[in-house]
Amino acid sequence: xxxxxxxxxxxxxxxxxxxxxxxxxxxxxxxxxxxxxxxxxxxxxxxxxxxxxxxxxxxxxxxxxxxxxxxxxxxxxxxxxxxxxxxxxxxxxxxxxxxxxxxxxxxxxxxxxxxxxxxxxxxxxxxxxxxxxxxxxxxxxxxxxxxxxxxxxxxxxxxxxxxxxxxxxxxxxxxxxxxxxxxxxxxxxxxxxxxxxxxxxxxxxxxxxxxxxxxxxxxxxxxxxxxxxxxxxxxxxxxxxxxxxxxxxxxxxxxxxxxxxxxxxxxxxxxxxxxxxx
Numbered sequence: 001x002x003x004x005x006x007x008x009x010x011x012x013x014x015x016x017x018x019x020x021x022x023x024x025x026x027x028x029x030x031x032x033x034x035x036x037x038x039x040x041x042x043x044x045x046x047x048x049x050x051x052x053x054x055x056x057x058x059x060x061x062x063x064x065x066x067x068x069x070x071x072x073x074x075x076x077x078x079x080x081x082x083x084x085x086x087x088x089x090x091x092x093x094x095x096x097x098x099x100x101x102x103x104x105x106x107x108x109x110x111x112x113x114x115x116x117x118x119x120x121x122x123x124x125x126x127x128x129x130x131x132x133x134x135x136x137x138x139x140x141x142x143x144x145x146x147x148x149x150x151x152x153x154x155x156x157x158x159x160x161x162x163x164x165x166x167x168x169x170x171x172x173x174x175x176x177x178x179x180x181x182x183x184x185x186x187x188x189x190x191x192x193x194x195x196x197x198x199x200x201x202x203x204x205x206x207x208x209x210x211x212x213x214x215x216x217x218x219x220x221x222x223x224x225x226x227x228x229x230x231x232x233x234x235x236x237x238x239x240x241x242x243x244x245x246x247x248x249x250x251x252x253x254x255x256x257x258x259x260x261x262x263x264x265x266x267x268x269x270x271x272x273x274x275x276x277x278x
Contacts, residue, residue, distance in 0.1 A: 126167035180233040188234025
């Protein structure tokens, strides 16, 4: 790599006209990149999919005829299906604004449709990190309204205004440290709690074969059910997952989780007048 010396500034630099040579991929590497980019459906909701597919197309055009033929055969033998949450055009625009804000360390003002704050809220946000998890984009940063670091789902941001205010990411901030042992993306205040759920035989194997949480432990019972144990930073997120298994899941502990699930169940029953008939 050539270096040039600028006598006026007394500095060395790489000449603007110099470019690194193209990366030489072997056949398996090139095929892997192109098959993945070609077979991920329409890519809606996947990060960087559009740019990756364009890059794969350029790579394919540079292949010799022999490898192009092989690529067509491999592509026909591989199919990948991912569940994703299509993002509206407004969400894509908000995402790009957040990328710029994070890159330039600029705060933003957002209007947000919150599930936990009873409707739409407004807050000044210092975005520390954008995170793609379970088919959706999230932004983590300090919220002026909550006076703490919070998680916001990008798709629920109703409007966003980039401000001139600059911010600094705290030196001790780490996504893993912030999330602690949250069930997914929303840690709650207070100590972590162990949750024990008994999943009955009908769904036991379905639950046991998936790694739902980093702390999970599964023990099988003689009747074919399992006791599912996790230690989580907050109960509300996990409660919705438990409810998804209906009568096939029984919360054994803690009592706080039992109360949350019962509260949700009563609210569901109350929505159906027929449930109160004899």
